[in-house]
Amino acid sequence: MYAGVYVTAFAPDTGESVSSLIADPPPGAPVPPILPPVNGFLLLDRDRFAASFAADVPEKLAAFMADSQLPAAVDALGGAVTEPAWRSKPSWYLVATDDHMIPPAAQRAMSERAKAVVTETPGSHAVYVSRPAVVAAVISQAAQGLNDQP
Numbered sequence: 675m676y677a678g679v680y681v682t683a684f685a686p687d688t689g690e691s692v693s694s695l696i697a698d699p700p701p702g703a704p705v706p707p708i709l710p711p712v713n714g715f716l717l718l719d720r721d722r723f724a725a726s727f728a729a730d731v732p733e734k735l736a737a738f739m740a741d742s743q744l745p746a747a748v749d750a751l752g753g754a755v756t757e758p759a760w761r762s763k764p765s766w767y768l769v770a771t772d773d774h775m776i777p778p779a780a781q782r783a784m785s786e787r788a789k790a791v792v793t794e795t796p797g798s799h800a801v802y803v804s805r806p807a808v809v810a811a812v813i814s815q816a817a818q819g820l821n822d823q824p
Contacts, residue, residue: 677816678759678790681809682770682799685784686755693751695780704774715745726774728800739800760788766816767792768801768809775799791819 678685684692699705707722718727723740731739759765767785771778771794778794785792793815795801795808802809 675820676763677820678763678765678788679813679816680760680765680767680785680788680790681812682768682773682776682781682797682801684776685758685760685765685767685788685790687758687787688756688761689754691752691754694754695784700777700779703777703780706775711748712745714748716748716751717743717745727798728803729772729774729798730796730804731798731800735803736800739803758788760790764816764819765790766812766819768812769794770797770799770801772796773799773801791815 684695686692686695704726707719707726709717709719718740720740723743724731724733724736728736728739765785765788767781767788767790769778769781769785769792773781776799782792793808793812795805797805797808
């Protein structure tokens with residue numbers, strides 16, 4: 675048996691894509707500093723990277739992360755999900771309450787509809803860097819949850 679662990683992530687439903695999930699942000703929601711596409715790829719603005727992606731990461735490490743980010747394909751954002759894993763697999767979700775990339779309210783809504791076991795922690799989108807023990811605990815909880823199933 676397998677499980678899904680979502681760490682401050684999108685959890686789209688059938689027919690949804692990242693593009694559709696971010697198309698109509700609520701008033702006041704943070705807007706990620708995505709630069710215009712270059713050759714079909716996107717990057718975050720280096721000067722605004724730390725504040726939006728890694729606000730709780732030490733400054734030098736956040737600068738390194740900004741400099742070493744890999745581009746994301748524009749086409750990947752439009753890929754619609756055909757069969758969400760969370761519909762057939764038990765799921766756990768870590769909400770980073772200080773995330774400026776995916777609003778915490780959106781994370782909560784996606785985790786609720788996925789019927790995920792939810793953990794919340796203070797942290798940026800880079801919570802896996804700033805609070806690795808919390809992330810590891812959620813993964814461990816998921817693994818233990820699978821072991822407890824008949």
